[in-house]
Amino acid sequence: MSILLTGIGQLVTNDPEADDLLGTITDAAIVLDGGTVAWAGPASDAPDADQRYDLGGRAVLPGFVDSHSHLVFAGDRAEEFAARMAGTPYAAGGIRTTVAATRAATDEQLTSHVSRLVEEMRRQGTTTVEIKSGYGLTVRDEARSLAIARQFTEETTFLGAHVVPDGDPGEYVDLVTGPMLDAARPHARWIDVFCERGAFDGDQARAILDAGAAAGLRGRLHANQLGPGPGVQLAAELGLVAVDHCTYLTDEDVAALRDSGTIATLLPGVEFSTRQPYPDARRLLDAGVRVAIASDCNPGSCFTSSLPLCIALAVREMGMTPAEAVHAATYRGAQTLDRDDVGALVPGRRADLVVLDAPSYLHLAYRPGVPLVAGTWVGGRPL
Ligand code: NIG
Ligand code: FE
Numbered sequence: 001m002s003i004l005l006t007g008i009g010q011l012v013t014n015d016p017e018a019d020d021l022l023g024t025i026t027d028a029a030i031v032l033d034g035g036t037v038a039w040a041g042p043a044s045d046a047p048d049a050d051q052r053y054d055l056g057g058r059a060v061l062p063g064f065v066d067s068h069s070h071l072v073f074a075g076d077r078a079e080e081f082a083a084r085m086a087g088t089p090y091a092a093g094g095i096r097t098t099v100a101a102t103r104a105a106t107d108e109q110l111t112s113h114v115s116r117l118v119e120e121m122r123r124q125g126t127t128t129v130e131i132k133s134g135y136g137l138t139v140r141d142e143a144r145s146l147a148i149a150r151q152f153t154e155e156t157t158f159l160g161a162h163v164v165p166d167g168d169p170g171e172y173v174d175l176v177t178g179p180m181l182d183a184a185r186p187h188a189r190w191i192d193v194f195c196e197r198g199a200f201d202g203d204q205a206r207a208i209l210d211a212g213a214a215a216g217l218r219g220r221l222h223a224n225q226l227g228p229g230p231g232v233q234l235a236a237e238l239g240l241v242a243v244d245h246c247t248y249l250t251d252e253d254v255a256a257l258r259d260s261g262t263i264a265t266l267l268p269g270v271e272f273s274t275r276q277p278y279p280d281a282r283r284l285l286d287a288g289v290r291v292a293i294a295s296d297c298n299p300g301s302c303f304t305s306s307l308p309l310c311i312a313l314a315v316r317e318m319g320m321t322p323a324e325a326v327h328a329a330t331y332r333g334a335q336t337l338d339r340d341d342v343g344a345l346v347p348g349r350r351a352d353l354v355v356l357d358a359p360s361y362l363h364l365a366y367r368p369g370v371p372l373v374a375g376t377w378v379g380g381r382p383l
């Protein structure tokens with residue numbers, strides 16, 4: 001059953017062959033067939049289809065790709081947020097509060113919580129989400145966190161190296177690279193490390209990523225979030241597809257990202273929620289570094305599930321143009337997950353799309369905080 005969506009005031013295709021970054025087409029139409037895009041172009045050239053919907057001049061974009069989230073947890077840390085807004089700085093140690101609540105929760109409680117957050121994301125236009133473990137930090141709790149995440153996405157990431165929960169750090173790294181990795185592996189595609197003061201240093205991060213690679217898991221990294229550090233250059237040296245946060249960067253870090261092609265994933269909701277300085281996206285883009293945007297939805301440093309909010313922050317606070325920010329939250333997000341089936345609306349890609357109650361993508365930054373997502377389609381079906 002093919003479906004023709006017509007009356008599209010502005011279509012963002014992200015066609016890499018187009019002259020403009022977003023491959024925009026005005027007065028457009030798109031044909032969806034069997035869950036993928038069959039055709040996209042000017043409405044005047046649209047072919048026939050079995051069904052037809054008129055979108056009344058609304059804008060249509062590729063579904064957002066949220067390449068960084070921590071949705072498997074219990075409890076909340078609203079009081080910690082309130083203390084931060086009163087002047088207490090954010091520190092990695094707050095993770096342990098969520099670890100205790102997560103270990104105490106049942107599988108059913110964790111699953112229904114993830115389900116609620118994924119739904120919340122979908123209502124805001126996210127059609128692909130990466131979900132990390134990292135609040136279990138025992139063999140059993142990391143494995144069950146990943147098994148639960150797997151029920152919602154293929155893009156699951158083992159983050160046993162989120163923080164050392166207790167005891168000797170060397171022994172904990174041995175646990176993460178040994179029995180915990182063995183238990184996590186069947187449920188995970190990626191492995192991640194929080195490489196930061198108060199969490200794991202560069203040598204530990206390298207050992208954990210090497211062990212993950214030997215077990216068939218591809219690496220990603222949390223790095224340079226709370227201060228300068230070795231993480232960004234390690235990610236570049238290892239040729240990781242993405243390194244996330246990138247708030248504190250030296251010129252050498254920027255050069256390493258440019259030369260390696262490792263994508264810098266910026267998480268502006270974190271700086272909003274921690275009152276830290278925002279990363280400088282303009283500096284990265286002007287240096288030729290590829291930049292993605294994700295939510296980092298988690299109970300500690302940033303409890304937003306909204307990529308529209310992150311796009312608005314990226315434009316207002318990080319020096320990105322609206323087009324760059326939309327591209328970063330769609331096409332680049334897909335690239336960080338090594339996915340060429342999502343992130344664009346060109347023939348052959350999955351028919352994952354967002355319909356905005358607005359005439360153009362500019363409204364995502366122009367009208368911050370307004371629920372503009374009128375519809376989210378996944379695999380050619382409206383939710
Ligand atoms: O990406 N940085 C490490 N992990 C999360 C925060 C986790 C927490 O505070 O619970 C982040 O910001
Ligand atoms: Fe994170």
